[in-house]
Amino acid sequence: xxxxxxRGNKLWVDYFVEGRRVRKATGLEDTKSNRAFVNxxxxxxxxxxxxxxEIHRRQPKTFGHYFKVFLTLKDSNRSYFVxxxxxxxxxxxxxxxxxxxxxxxxxxxxxxxxxxxxxxxxAYKTVLQExxxxxxxxxxxxxxxAVNIKLRDDSQKKIEYxxxxxxxxxxxxxxxxxxxxxxxAFHTGxxxxxxxxxxxGDISDGWIDxxxxxxxxxxxxxxxxxxxxxxxxxAFVIDELKQIKSDHEFLFxxxxxxxxxxxxxxxxxxxxxxxxxxxxxxxxxxxxLMLQNGIVSINELAGLLGHSSPKITLTxxxxxxxxxxxxxxxxxxxxx
Numbered sequence: 380x381x382x383x384x385x386r387g388n389k390l391w392v393d394y395f396v397e398g399r400r401v402r403k404a405t406g407l408e409d410t411k412s413n414r415a416f417v418n419x420x421x422x423x424x425x426x427x428x429x430x431x432x433e434i435h436r437r438q439p440k441t442f443g444h445y446f447k448v449f450l451t452l453k454d455s456n457r458s459y460f461v462x463x464x465x466x467x468x469x470x471x472x473x474x475x476x477x478x479x480x481x482x483x484x485x486x487x488x489x490x491x492x493x494x495x496x497x498x499x500x501x502a503y504k505t506v507l508q509e510x511x512x513x514x515x516x517x518x519x520x521x522x523x524x525a526v527n528i529k530l531r532d533d534s535q536k537k538i539e540y541x542x543x544x545x546x547x548x549x550x551x552x553x554x555x556x557x558x559x560x561x562x563x564a565f566h567t568g569x570x571x572x573x574x575x576x577x578x579x580g581d582i583s584d585g586w587i588d589x590x591x592x593x594x595x596x597x598x599x600x601x602x603x604x605x606x607x608x609x610x611x612x613x614a615f616v617i618d619e620l621k622q623i624k625s626d627h628e629f630l631f632x633x634x635x636x637x638x639x640x641x642x643x644x645x646x647x648x649x650x651x652x653x654x655x656x657x658x659x660x661x662x663x664x665x666x667x668l669m670l671q672n673g674i675v676s677i678n679e680l681a682g683l684l685g686h687s688s689p690k691i692t693l694t695x696x697x698x699x700x701x702x703x704x705x706x707x708x709x710x711x712x713x714x715x
Contacts, residue, residue: 381422385409390417396429442481443474445513449506458602462502469506478514483524490528497530504528538699539656540664548651556631557643559623561661562616568665568684569610571637571658573601577630582620587612589685593629595636606685666692667699
């Protein structure tokens with residue numbers, strides 16, 4: 380519905396768009412011929428443009444607009460500063476694009492092109508999904524172009540671990556703070572950030588209470604509820620930890636990140652005549668030898684390692700289980 384009216388000897392048009400009243404000047408003088416022109420030409424064309432959405436349609440917003448909203452919602456996220464660099468990379472790629480013009484192919488091509496492992500690409504896909512969801516909530520999009528994008532699994536790399544003899548060699552040559560750290564890592568399978576987050580009060584009666592992590596100078600709670608756990612610790616390891624002389628709040632003092640061992644660890648391996656391996660291999664060694672020696676099941680190992688499910692444990696360590704060592708007996712009959 381649109382009408383023509385007069386204001387100050389000029390013709391104006393009064394109409395509604397999306398329930399909102401709009402008044403616009405035509406610029407024409409109030410004459411009989413001009414009134415006829417407005418009613419027969421301008422108003423019909425105006426109504427057609429309103430019906431097709433050509434006029435006063437809500438202007439598309441950019442990815443960057445919704446990214447700002449996304450950041451506001453994530454402001455209280457405890458891992459904000461850890462994930463922010465990833466979020467910023469995604470925004471740098473899409474920020475100037477109108478969000479309703481970004482296709483599923485655009486998203487898939489971007490994620491596929493990232494020169495990182497598939498497991499790491501999940502974080503990039505997640506931020507895209509959440510930003511597009513905000514546009515859906517705002518009525519700009521009807522579907523999310525970042526959902527149902529499957530990533531090709533990474534080829535599973537062979538787990539690197541040490542033999543029993545190599546572990547004993549390493550521990551016999553370890554010195555200073557490196558020795559108690561390695562004693563814990565090899566005998567409990569704890570993550571580096573969990574070890575560095577330990578306080579003296581977390582260890583008692585042969586158990587270690589894992590309830591915080593420390594990395595890059597930051598202290599935080601573990602990333603999942605399964606990571607918060609109690610694990611057994613051998614008495615001789617606890618005795619070694621008691622030898623640490625420090626007035627610091629944390630057991631390992633100023634060593635607040637595993638990178639602080641970046642010189643000591645390679646030097647220790649060289650001293651032992653062993654090839655280069657990551658310090659994280661101590662955790663892999665614990666898990667591998669526990670399985671190979673039949674000390675624990677996959678389910679039990681998942682609990683010790685703080686995995687959210689045995690599936691994760693199996694994904695990492697299925698390749699180290701030697702089925703030839705499983706003795707079911709000659710008369711094994713599952714259905715007898």
